[in-house]
Amino acid sequence: MEKGYWLNRWKRGDTGWHQTEAEPRMTDYFSSLAPARVFVPLCGKSLDLKWLLEHGHEVIGVELSELACREFYREHSIPFRESQCGRFTVFRGERITVLNGDFFELEPSSLLQFGGQIGAVYDRAALIAMPPDIRARYARHMIQLLQGAGRDENFRFLQIVLERTPHDEKGPPFSVCLSEIESLYGAYFKIRALSREQLEEATSECVYELYPR
Numbered sequence: 771m772e773k774g775y776w777l778n779r780w781k782r783g784d785t786g787w788h789q790t791e792a793e794p795r796m797t798d799y800f801s802s803l804a805p806a807r808v809f810v811p812l813c814g815k816s817l818d819l820k821w822l823l824e825h826g827h828e829v830i831g832v833e834l835s836e837l838a839c840r841e842f843y844r845e846h847s848i849p850f851r852e853s854q855c856g857r858f859t860v861f862r863g864e865r866i867t868v869l870n871g872d873f874f875e876l877e878p879s880s881l882l883q884f885g886g887q888i889g890a891v892y893d894r895a896a897l898i899a900m901p902p903d904i905r906a907r908y909a910r911h912m913i914q915l916l917q918g919a920g921r922d923e924n925f926r927f928l929q930i931v932l933e934r935t936p937h938d939e940k941g942p943p944f945s946v947c948l949s950e951i952e953s954l955y956g957a958y959f960k961i962r963a964l965s966r967e968q969l970e971e972a973t974s975e976c977v978y979e980l981y982p983r
């Protein structure tokens with residue numbers, strides 16, 4: 771999608787993906803993990819960031835919309851310092867950094883600069899925000915970031931997607947099935963299906979765990 775598409779949605783308050791509680795699949799999963807440094811791509815102002823923080827994790831997010839970043843810190847009264855790092859505005863609080871800018875311009879050195887190697891990735895509504903022709907680029911960039919910044923020994927990756935049957939190319943959110951996740955990430959990660967819940971007649975929410983081969 772064009773950047774303007776997302777910025778306009780934030781400006782209009784048209785943020786139907788934003789949940790008013792932390793995502794239960796995420797809380798179930800991360801409750802059983804030791805505190806980790808969690809990278810959250812396309813993080814919006816998700817309450818999941820706050821939950822991770824409150825449960826001992828360190829958070830590094832990247833988000834295109836400055837409005838979303840500012841609202842996140844304001845709504846949760848989290849003190850932060852603001853600085854510039856290349857093309858990113860950096861909102862830095864205690865154990866949480868949100869980099870405001872384009873995921874595709876993020877470099878491993880920025881992840882390292884703001885904390886160190888990555889213990890986990892949490893992707894909800896990020897991969898499925900990308901149209902089909904951009905998803906391979908998104909996954910390649912994710913892998914480059916993880917290779918460049920380094921991963922903890924017990925690295926984990928929680929991937930939540932929507933899947934529509936029959937598959938269609940409408941979106942966002944776009945439908946992403948297991949075979950596509952395998953082709954995007956299968957060379958680097960083993961993939962385990964954790965749950966599948968039917969949300970509507972033709973739409974299911976599917977949760978996968980990716981872990982190093």
Ligand SMILES: C[S@@+](CC[C@H](N)C(=O)[O-])C[C@H]1O[C@@H](n2cnc3c(N)ncnc32)[C@H](O)[C@@H]1O
Nearest residue numbers: 776787812813814816833834872873894895899
């Ligand atoms: C569907 S929302 C999901 C937000 C969040 N993950 C959640 O669960 O609430 C997608 C988010 O990605 C952001 N976004 C889209 N393209 C981006 C890009 N290239 N770099 C960084 N953020 C981007 C949008 O501004 C939007 O907040």
